[in-house]
Amino acid sequence: MHEAIAKADTLIEAMGWIRRFRGKTTVIKLGGSVLDDKDALMHILLDVIFMETVGMKPVIVHGGGKAINRALAEENIEPKFVQGRRYTDQATLEVVRRVLAGEVNQQLTEQIEHLGGRAMNLSVHTTNVLFGEVLKLESGEDLGRVGKITQVDRDVIEGLLYTDQVPVIPSVCEDGDGGVLNVNADTAAMAVAQALGAEKLVFLSDVNGVRRDKENPDTIIHSLSESESKAMIGNGQIASGMIPKVEACLETLDRGVGKVHIIDGRLRHSLLLEIYTSEGVGTEIYKDLNI
Ligand SMILES: Nc1ncnc2c1ncn2[C@@H]1O[C@H](COP(=O)(O)OP(=O)(O)O)[C@@H](O)[C@H]1O
Numbered sequence: 001m002h003e004a005i006a007k008a009d010t011l012i013e014a015m016g017w018i019r020r021f022r023g024k025t026t027v028i029k030l031g032g033s034v035l036d037d038k039d040a041l042m043h044i045l046l047d048v049i050f051m052e053t054v055g056m057k058p059v060i061v062h063g064g065g066k067a068i069n070r071a072l073a074e075e076n077i078e079p080k081f082v083q084g085r086r087y088t089d090q091a092t093l094e095v096v097r098r099v100l101a102g103e104v105n106q107q108l109t110e111q112i113e114h115l116g117g118r119a120m121n122l123s124v125h126t127t128n129v130l131f132g133e134v135l136k137l138e139s140g141e142d143l144g145r146v147g148k149i150t151q152v153d154r155d156v157i158e159g160l161l162y163t164d165q166v167p168v169i170p171s172v173c174e175d176g177d178g179g180v181l182n183v184n185a186d187t188a189a190m191a192v193a194q195a196l197g198a199e200k201l202v203f204l205s206d207v208n209g210v211r212r213d214k215e216n217p218d219t220i221i222h223s224l225s226e227s228e229s230k231a232m233i234g235n236g237q238i239a240s241g242m243i244p245k246v247e248a249c250l251e252t253l254d255r256g257v258g259k260v261h262i263i264d265g266r267l268r269h270s271l272l273l274e275i276y277t278s279e280g281v282g283t284e285i286y287k288d289l290n291i
């Protein structure tokens with residue numbers, strides 16, 4: 001009996017934060033690292049279904065870098081990265097399109113349905129919501145068929161949220177000429193969060209947050225300013241796949257999204273903990289105060 005009362009107490013405690021976030025949009029970016037961890041992924045999707053059930057509006061944007069690497073290896077194509085982004089020739093693009101917009105996108109949607117939620121896959125194979133153009137790096141280096149998002153079909157996404165479905169969006173966009181482009185999933189999540197004016201953007205990865213020493217989990221920084229983030233990218237403390245994530249956080253904060261966090265998708269219920277504990281988990285990136 002005591003146990004049952006404690007459970008009921010927990011529900012009442014949750015009422016405050018459920019009310020606070022009801023009707024608000026959270027964009028959740030799932031990276032290849034958590035997509036590859038079956039157990040972690042199942043718990044993340046259960047958290048997402050819970051959020052939707054209590055009236056929050058979760059939107060999933062996903063990558064799948066590891067699955068792409070495996071598929072490329074099968075075709076003897078050597079992966080190549082420039083500043084954390086994949087150089088994408090035509091053969092690589094075919095693989096990215098098949099794996100991200102096809103397999104991973106469909107598997108995620110089916111798994112949400114299998115776990116009792118309602119989801120809809122929005123990809124270039126079904127209903128596309130991401131449009132863009134070829135990304136040009138300031139350094140002048142060529143990335144091939146890599147895109148940046150210039151437009152998001154907000155109406156389609158909001159229509160799904162209105163009918164209590166979780167939109168599941170891969171990081172592939174259409175260009176204006178009937179072709180598709182490979183987009184880094186962190187930047188795609190940023191574009192979707194901006195277009196929707198999301199309350200939160202959460203990056204779920206395989207690290208506990210941004211660390212001073214990337215090998216040492218104890219050096220996590222819970223609250224990181226814009227200027228310190230830039231300095232850490234400059235001196236190499238923030239490297240590889242963390243660069244597009246932090247850059248996406250900074251750009252998002254410039255464009256009116258409430259909060260941006262990088263959290264550990266392997267930690268059970270990290271998504272719910274992030275929303276309803278005051279200190280949160282992982283790293284929050286904030287804009288410098290202009291004093
Ligand atoms: N300062 C840092 N703190 C934490 N992780 C870092 C840092 N610099 C580089 N990294 C690397 O970034 C990786 C996360 O990026 P990535 O592998 O692209 O994740 P995802 O697949 O979730 O997008 C970490 O696993 C880590 O190896």
Ligand SMILES: CC(=O)N[C@@H](CCC(=O)OP(=O)(O)O)C(=O)O
Pocket residue numbers: 030031032033062063064065066068084085086096146147171182183184185186241
């Ligand atoms: C241009 C570019 O880099 N595209 C990425 C898209 C997938 C992605 O970003 O996946 P993760 O989130 O798992 O890293 C790629 O081809 O790997």
